[in-house]
Amino acid sequence: MKRIYDFGRNPAQRNYTVTDLKALKGSDRKLSMSNPADRDQITACVDAGIDLFVVGTDQMEDVRELAPTHFAGAGSTWAQFGSDDEIVAHAFEAMRRGADMYYTLRSFDVMECMAREGIPVQSHIGLIPTFSHHYGGLRAFGRTSEEAMQVWERLKRMEDVGVFAVEVECLAEEVLLAINDKTSVVTFSLGSGMGGDAIFSFVADVCGEASEEEKPPKHAHAFGDVGRLHKQIHEERVAALGEFHREVVDGNFPYAPTNIGMKPDEKDKFLDALEGWTPTHQ
Known part of the structure; x- marks a missing residue:
């Protein structure tokens, strides 16, 4: 457990710091990561030993009450704010509330602005559901050499502007295994195999909360049957x-x-x- 000051200048402790996550590069240690959506799920994730959280900014007070020492990211959706100034202001608000990193899909300029101000920025590569219109629908990424190189080039551009971490969604496992040690960016694998520094899965998928009518995505594996309950x-x-x-x-x-x-x-x-x-x- 590391003693820190959070980004709101409050004394705190964290199970992992930005430096700790960066140090995972090249190690055999894999961290678990999930997205608790309410107080009950936060408590369940803590009790289960989940390492890292990603939550909504409006949940930060609950996270810091129930999981005061957990590394937790917050963020915003692509269309949540119209202007660059609004999203940067929201990033500062999330950090003041106790977030340890900020997720954004916005432009490289916005990512660079946040990183320049000292905000640990998380973004997204591979399948980005928000942009599925551009991709012709929800699908896997990096299954061809050309597309794998496009993903790599985007990741390197993010690294160049100071991005700290990325969610890697539905990218061919071989691609992430090949590129992970060639970047300083921390990777959270969602449906992208074992190459990530942390393995991310949604609480609903892990707990088996999908109804009988719903078809979970390929990367979803149910370790429980909460849907039955x-x-x-x-x-x-x-x-x-x-x-x-x-x-x-x-x-x-x-x-x-x-x-x-x-x-x-x-x-x-x-x-x-x-x-x-x-x-x-x-």
């Missing part, structure tokens, strides 16, 4: 609400044990008072 909870909820409705309609509920009674002898006093009551003013 969600279905069971829904069925139990429907059954309970249905029984409540029927008992109300049949005139049986509320049941006597659920009702409140007056103190002894107070009912008759109240009824006498009510019978003899006259308004004091009209």
Whole structure:
């Protein structure tokens, strides 16, 4: 555990620092990474020993309460802000709240601006779902030599402007294995094989939360079956609400044990008072 000051100038501790993650390059150690979406999931990830988090900026207060020592990134979606100034301002806000890095898909100029100000910047290579219109839909990347070189050149451009880390999504495993040690950029592999410095997967995928109708992506592997529990909870909820409705309609509920009674002898006093009551003013 490392003693630090966070980017809001608060004394803190972290399980991993920027320097620690950079030092993973070339090592056999792989870190786990996931995206807890609420307080229950944050606590579950902590209890499970997950190493690194990526969350929404509005979750940072919960993360710092429930996982005060975890390295946690925040960020914004591509279309969340219109101007460069807005996104840079949001990056500073995320860091003030306790983020350890900031995710952006915006231009190299924006990435360079943030990095120049000292913000550890994370971006994205391989499949970027936001840009799937440009790619002809959701698909794998780097399956040809030409496309693999395009991904490599984009990564090197990011490195040149100061990007600290990238999510590598659905890139051919051979490509990431070949390029990972040729860059100082920390890589988070999502569906891109064992070449990443950390292995990232979504909480919903890890826990098996997809419904029977949903088809998880190829990279998703369910280590649990929380979806079954969600279905069971829904069925139990429907059954309970249905029984409540029927008992109300049949005139049986509320049941006597659920009702409140007056103190002894107070009912008759109240009824006498009510019978003899006259308004004091009209």
